[in-house]
Amino acid sequence: MNINYSQFYRGTTNIPSYGAGPYKKDTLVKYMFNTKDAHGNKIRDKMSKEETLQAMKDIRSGYGDTVIVEFSGDGMAALVESKKSSLVPEDQEAMEEKNAAFQKEITQVDNSLKGLPTYSGMYGADKTIASVLENCGKEEREFVYSIIRQNFLVENCGSMTEEERQANISLGMKKAEYAAESFVSKASRNSFLEAMESIAKLASAGTEDRSGNMDYRVAKGKYLGHGGKMIQTTDSLDMMERMDKDAYAEYCNIRKNDDDGLSSLKYLTNWCQKVGQESPSMVDEYEKLSREYLEKNVKNQKLDKTFAGLETGSKAAFFESLKMFQNSNPNFLSSILNQELASKFWGY
Incomplete structure (x- = not known):
């Protein structure tokens, strides 16, 4: 199923070019998936793990090798974690184990950003x-x-x-x-x-x-x-x-x-x-x-x-x-x- 992700697009920025050949990066594109607008009104449900992975794959496939795609927002499963204060110790431990395993499968922000x-x-x-x-x-x-x-x-x-x-x-x-x-x-x-x-x-x-x-x-x-x-x-x-x-x-x-x-x-x-x-x-x-x-x-x-x-x-x-x-x-x-x-x- 084709999904229009343009509503989540948050801008494109030219960045100082670095790297060479297939590793060269010169553009940063941002996408944000929030469940609420700036006034706290709900605008969408949180995405499942599968939906998150598919969205990131689909969006990245639309850009060339010189582009870094940054994802953010509480609507993406990989970026969501309940506040620890709301969890009992047993639930908190289970949540942390689940998140740790999931983080191995997904990259929230391209690692190339760390040098900027x-x-x-x-x-x-x-x-x-x-x-x-x-x-x-x-x-x-x-x-x-x-x-x-x-x-x-x-x-x-x-x-x-x-x-x-x-x-x-x-x-x-x-x-x-x-x-x-x-x-x-x-x-x-x-x-x-x-x-x-x-x-x-x-x-x-x-x-x-x-x-x-x-x-x-x-x-x-x-x-x-x-x-x-x-x-x-x-x-x-x-x-x-x-x-x-x-x-x-x-x-x-x-x-x-x-x-x-x-x-x-x-x-x-x-x-x-x-x-x-x-x-x-x-x-x-x-x-x-x-x-x-x-x-x-x-x-x-x-x-x-x-x-x-x-x-x-x-x-x-x-x-x-x-x-x-x-x-x-x-x-x-x-x-x-x-x-x-x-x-x-x-x-x-």
Whole structure:
């Protein structure tokens, strides 16, 4: 049975080209399968395991080898996990075993993404981190950006309680401390840690909707160039969503029935031209919202200290102290800690 997946399409982004030959990647395409809309209204049932696998197979088959296809949303079976707080220990254990087995069969996001920078939207912090990592190796860069992606600015936290979400941020900060001590130059350590802490505070202040999707309330980071030469630009679609909700609703309506993406792109382009002519101050107002939010809600945010006792002097020390924490707290943040302890980065 042929299914029209265009309603789940969430955009195409050109990414810095990397790889060579059949492994070259230069485009990121996003699809999101949610069971509820932004207002919490149910729009579809969760997909079964078979439906999820078939959807991913069908969608990926429509793109070439240079394209990375990213899947998200609580409507896909592989991305769904009940909050642990709602499960009795026996049910929780069964759920974790089932999910662990299923994750071996399915990839939520192409692994090629792990080498790409992850930005917070705070230009100063993003540029500082990018500059510091310019002289680091690929493994070290991936490690730092994975902190931002997996510990700080997680897109969906539906599988975690709020206590676990905050603790995950704490774990990220200890990983950042390890990075600072291990492969960041001494001259850059303080600025690097300050930048990472500012992103951690942004993450800590984030809010979660009923589907587990996170909102960090700052303009999305969109940049030209890299490292110390990185230049900030405006994410037009994010600005539309936050500043002109009627236009964004119309854009989403067009996108649902836009198989090739051209109609929605044309609408966005025309909207940008209209804003430039009729509301030239919108960009400043859009950026001002982020600055005010950061000053009021993020600047003085207190960070969780759950993992403050981890050792950061070496890989072995970090790994062993994290393992000891897990042994003492076997039912706390278990999937995150299992993933961390299994990471090739630690080499154990």
